[in-house]
Amino acid sequence: MIYFRFLDIPAYLIAYIIISFFGLTIGSFLNVCIYRLQLEDPVERSLVKKSSHCPKCGAKIHWYDNIPVFSWLVLLKGKCRVCKEPISKRYPLVEGLNWFAYMLALTFLKVQDYPVHAILTALFFSVLIVIAFIDYDSMEIYPSQLFLIVILAVLSALFAHTLTIPQRIIGGLAIALPFFIIGEVSRIFIKKKYGEDFRGIELGDTFLMLVSGLLIGPKCICASALIGIFAAAIIGIINKAKGKESKFAFGPYLAFGLMMGSLFGNQLIDWYLGLLKHPDVYSMFIK
Numbered sequence: 001m002i003y004f005r006f007l008d009i010p011a012y013l014i015a016y017i018i019i020s021f022f023g024l025t026i027g028s029f030l031n032v033c034i035y036r037l038q039l040e041d042p043v044e045r046s047l048v049k050k051s052s053h054c055p056k057c058g059a060k061i062h063w064y065d066n067i068p069v070f071s072w073l074v075l076l077k078g079k080c081r082v083c084k085e086p087i088s089k090r091y092p093l094v095e096g097l098n099w100f101a102y103m104l105a106l107t108f109l110k111v112q113d114y115p116v117h118a119i120l121t122a123l124f125f126s127v128l129i130v131i132a133f134i135d136y137d138s139m140e141i142y143p144s145q146l147f148l149i150v151i152l153a154v155l156s157a158l159f160a161h162t163l164t165i166p167q168r169i170i171g172g173l174a175i176a177l178p179f180f181i182i183g184e185v186s187r188i189f190i191k192k193k194y195g196e197d198f199r200g201i202e203l204g205d206t207f208l209m210l211v212s213g214l215l216i217g218p219k220c221i222c223a224s225a226l227i228g229i230f231a232a233a234i235i236g237i238i239n240k241a242k243g244k245e246s247k248f249a250f251g252p253y254l255a256f257g258l259m260m261g262s263l264f265g266n267q268l269i270d271w272y273l274g275l276l277k278h279p280d281v282y283s284m285f286i287k
């Protein structure tokens with residue numbers, strides 16, 4: 001453990017301040033990604049060129065109106081400075097979510113012992129936030145974001161050493177393979193019964209679990225799938241009770257599951273397996 005003693009402020013406090021800064025500024029960039037990547041025009045789709053503009057009136061947004069969360073909440077109070085049209089709550093929400101995700105990674109992944117693993121996981125969370133919002137909007141998961149997760153998995157294999165290569169391959173297949181089989185079987189079944197070409201689990205979701213499994217390994221990916229499916233089922237039941245449309249994007253739930261699974265997956269699966277081995281539980285099934 002490295003201690004940066006600066007004016008006697010303990011290291012973790014400095015780490016939290018630095019990571020907060022990155023969490024909020026990268027969160028601000030994620031908003032640009034979510035908005036621009038969905039645009040049709042390839043020039044408009046550029047992530048680096050233009051400065052920020054109000055989507056309603058086109059007025060340039062100054063740097064002081066672009067401070068993550070703070071500007072929206074305190075300076076602008078949710079309205080454009082020029083045209084007074086409301087600015088979507090999504091902007092501060094994405095920034096806040098990314099900040100919160102980084103705080104969780106910093107707190108639960110022992111950044112002092114495994115700094116590379118914690119940083120790569122935090123970046124993984126950022127990609128997941130973009131995937132979740134784009135899937136929510138357009139019911140699509142873009143290959144470019146899946147490719148970013150592959151890069152994170154390669155970096156993790158090279159520098160983090162938290163998993164062996166066989167573990168990564170098993171992690172990749174553990175959920176993706178059953179998802180693919182369920183998708184294919186449901187497609188055949190739906191085609192026979194309703195004549196529509198539709199998969200129960202989309203290929204995008206399957207590929208998301210494939211590349212994520214390479215990054216986080218077999219235990220975490222299994223926990224992620226369980227949490228994601230559980231969350232989707234609960235929200236699905238609530239939506240059904242409210243009489244809302246039953247077809248919804250699975251990506252946001254999987255993204256949530258993947259975040260929780262990356263943080264607590266190992267402990268969760270070990271606890272569960274330990275529970276099964278407990279003599280009292282064991283004797284319930286085998287006399």
Ligand SMILES: [Zn+2]
Pocket residue numbers: 054055056057058059080081082083084085
């Ligand atoms: Zn405006």
